[in-house]
Amino acid sequence: MAVANSTIIEKMINELKEAKEKSDQQKVVNHIANVRLLCDLFLEEDSAVKKEPELNITKEEMKAMIGEQKSVTKTHSGSSIMQDDANGDSIFDF
Numbered sequence: 001m002a003v004a005n006s007t008i009i010e011k012m013i014n015e016l017k018e019a020k021e022k023s024d025q026q027k028v029v030n031h032i033a034n035v036r037l038l039c040d041l042f043l044e045e046d047s048a049v050k051k052e053p054e055l056n057i058t059k060e061e062m063k064a065m066i067g068e069q070k071s072v073t074k075t076h077s078g079s080s081i082m083q084d085d086a087n088g089d090s091i092f093d094f
Contacts, residue, residue: 008042 012035019031057065 002045003041005042005045008038008045012038012042 015031015034
């Protein structure tokens with residue numbers, strides 16, 4: 001669930017008002033730290049809206065970058081060795 005930008009800004013304003021009214025330095029710092037967190041939240045939400053630019057690559061550009069792809073079919077030429085404890089043709093079949 002996303003928080004509206006106006007809600008974040010209102011909370012920032014409230015924290016700044018609280019900081020302005022306090023005389024204790026530690027309480028002022030705490031309110032300013034809250035404003036900082038709200039700024040980070042606002043900036044993260046804003047950057048989530050801005051997605052990475054879409055790449056438009058033509059087929060010719062793709063071919064130039066990775067080369068022409070050819071499908072390779074591999075045929076098994078050879079006889080299978082059947083043993084009692086073997087499960088298949090591969091040396092990794094146990």
